[in-house]
Amino acid sequence: MxxxxxxxxxxxxxxxxxxxxxxxxxxxxxxxxxxxxxxxxxxxxxxxxxxxxxxxxxxxxxxxxxxxxxxxxxxxxxxxxxxxxxEEVFGELRVTTTTGFGSLWLAPRLPALYEKYPDLKIDLMLEERVLDLPMREADVAIRMKEPSQADLIRRRLMTVRMRLYASPEYLAQNGTPERLEDMNRHRLICQNTSSAQVSAGARMVQELLTYDIPSMLTVNNYFGALQAVIAGLGVGVLPDYVIEDFPSIVRVLPDYESGEVPVFLAYPEELRQSKRIAAFRDFVTEEIIAHRKRLKDEHAVA
The missing domain is CATH 1.10.10.10 (Winged helix-like DNA-binding domain superfamily/Winged helix DNA-binding domain)
Known part of the structure; x- marks a missing residue:
């Protein structure tokens, strides 16, 4: 026709x-x-x-x-x-990441992105399932491992480590562990080792469980685990990026942590020229650089 x-x-x-x-x-x-x-x-x-x-x-x-x-x-x-x-940065941008990273790190920083690009419409999809970017289930992903799908542009953003944290109130009432063996007197808050999570976190929890933990609370995402820690329910296994926005939380056993967990940003090759993708990528990169600088300044003061 x-x-x-x-x-x-x-x-x-x-x-x-x-x-x-x-x-x-x-x-x-x-x-x-x-x-x-x-x-x-x-x-x-x-x-x-x-x-x-x-x-x-x-x-x-x-x-x-x-x-x-x-x-x-x-x-x-x-x-x-x-x-x-x-030309311009506007329209819908579908972003997928984990519940913990999306709710605890990304969402609190989005006001700065909207201030710069008020016509963006971000659809933030928080779930542990890895969405298929080449099939356009999402436009861009932030994941705690390097994507294995083909035809993706990927960038390593930073590394994360899993550490132990507790609220000051919990530690005042129950004491502060001085060594790993002391964890057998504390409730452990963590993700279930059988749930979808980074392998470094699962290995850390498995090691902790060898110390005869008397009580546990398992949550299927780190946002829920953080809320339990803030409520004073126990010692939690949490990613280190949460502490910047929750400075009252106390790190427990500071010499104990997981191996490095790489954080990657990825998007389909066909979106290489998208101004929306570039704006989001640059925003996240700038926020991570600022995050590193704050940590460096804090360590210098300490």
Missing amino acids: DWDKLRIFHAVADAGSLTHAGETLHLSQSAVSRQIRALEESLNTTLFHRHARGLILTEQGELLFDATSAMRRRVDAAAARIRDSE
């Missing part, structure tokens, strides 16, 4: 007049009329009822107009994405 004829048909149906459609398309009325007749002949049907007040779509014309309207919407959406990739 001739796309140009469909474009002219849509303009005529929208305007209800050959003359008005011709003005919009910068074509003569006779040229528009010829294209409509040719389209009707190719479809072997009548698309318009013609009368003194203008043109009215036939039943077949209504069907075709619904189709061309849908096509127009898709083309407009594609044009918006092209403009986004070439």
